[in-house]
Amino acid sequence: MIAIGERINGMFTDVKQAIVDKNPRPIVELAHRQTEAGASYLDINVGTAAADQESVIKWLVETVQAAVETPLCLDSQKPAVIRAGLAVCDTSRGVLLNSSPLSKKSDPEVLSKYVAMALESKGSLITLTMNAEGVPQNVDRRVEMAAEILTKCLELGLTPDRLFVDPIILPVNVPGAQQQPTSILAAIDQIKLMSDPSPHITMGLSNLSQGTAQRSLINRTFLAMAIGHGCDSAIVDVLDTALVDVVATAEMLMNKQIYSDSFLKAYRSISGAQR
């Protein structure tokens, strides 16, 4: 499982405060804790704390990469912010760019820009199955967009092993959204068949349980289901021990890890980057 640690995000109040105060300590601590919990990448998202997002992402990247060796996942919907982060990022450790839709009303060529940055930094790219019209409501449209994304990436030279497709999970308690989890699973099945090797499948898991009771339970149950369909990555709270246990168990049941009585421990002993 390529686990992307979600916590260094300006949407969280502790991170937001740290950004406002320019206080590296909470950021460094989150970097260490997520790394120890087995994160393969650390997501870096400036959120809404500051007006100058480009200088904030630079500060976050420099702060985190000085503290830990874990590769970073630069997270912004603005290409300029990603570019600013890349300018100071040690990409020799690997880097993941998060994320680009197929197209945007304000920027029809947004995907090409992200692919170019991924190629330049020898990194990987998360793409979203949405376009200028928004998030599709059904299986077929999701699959169709994934195919368009894959084709575009191949044309530009980004191979499927460096491409992550995020089929976009909406909160399950949003009116009309409760059929989405099954649509996503059906879409994953088809996306996995598009190429060999297939693109990675990732998802912003915590979004599923926004505003619900039993957030962790909903997250980990759906993650187990998605792993069963070929999902091999997620942007998650790696500090949620019960969730990591579910990942270890699901992957063992999928025959990705050889069983031993200490399989939970064995899963954690393999550092995130090697998964």
Add this chain to the structure above:
Amino acid sequence: MPLPPLQEAYSGQVHAITLGGGTRKTTVTIGGAKTVVYGGPREACGAKPAIAIDVLDAAPEEWPPVLAQAYGNVLGDPAAWAKKAVEELGADLVCVRFDGIHPDKGNRGADHAVAVTEKVLKAVGVPLILWGCGNDEKDNAVMPKVSQAAKGEKAVLASVTQDNYRSLTATALADGHFLVAQAPLDINIAKQVNIFVSDMGFPLDRLIMFQTTGALGYGMEYVYSVQERERLAALAGDKLMALPVVCDVGSEAWRAKEAKASADEAPAWGDAARRGPIWEATTAIALLQSGVDLVRLRHPSAVATVKAYVESLWS
């Protein structure tokens, strides 16, 4: 739509380890494969498999005549036996098997085992494998002293199991040796033993895995598929399984009636003098094809056949 490049990319590899140090005149590197067995470019195949010849600490009582005759009068003299194994037969390593300390096979003590170890160390310059008798209590009492006698020689100490690993692991750690982690033809237990041993602070890159070996006709196919899975797990990046592998071919092959039956017992099976070594060599070659890095052999003809096979593939 352009075609993406087809490539087999493995994220992991088997550790390469170099056995032998201290007063040893040669070292032997095993492991290092980055691909499936004979499945990729030559440089990805890792080190050439190594051959260890068994030398018993005391003259064996139950060896079939074909095997015993091949060694003649060195059988009761481990130093001379080891010399013959290295100088005449070309062993990469000598495996001293301490059968003679087993309660049922002479019950010899630590003094005997230490003396044998010292003599063999003097007699030959190749790295040693020091293999206990398989009786936990006796091995725990004797093998730590054997280990100390070879301290600094970077020998291979065998073997630890799921139920008996603490004493030998601590000894091997203290004396700078490699360690054989044994599992009863069970990949899950193999992983568990590796976890137990590494939890004691023993570095994974000093471990060698051992699945109790079956012979051709006696469950070898299970060994074969376990070895295959171990290699695939290593290539997939499972650090706990990325260890070189040893097989005990000699003693297993010569337990088979097809190997040891005399011409009188089985007249239709052909010349006993050729049949046994062929059985042993065939078992070894099949296991090498499943990804084994180190084989323990006994009969000189089997050693010659397996050596020729390895050379023909690796030269």
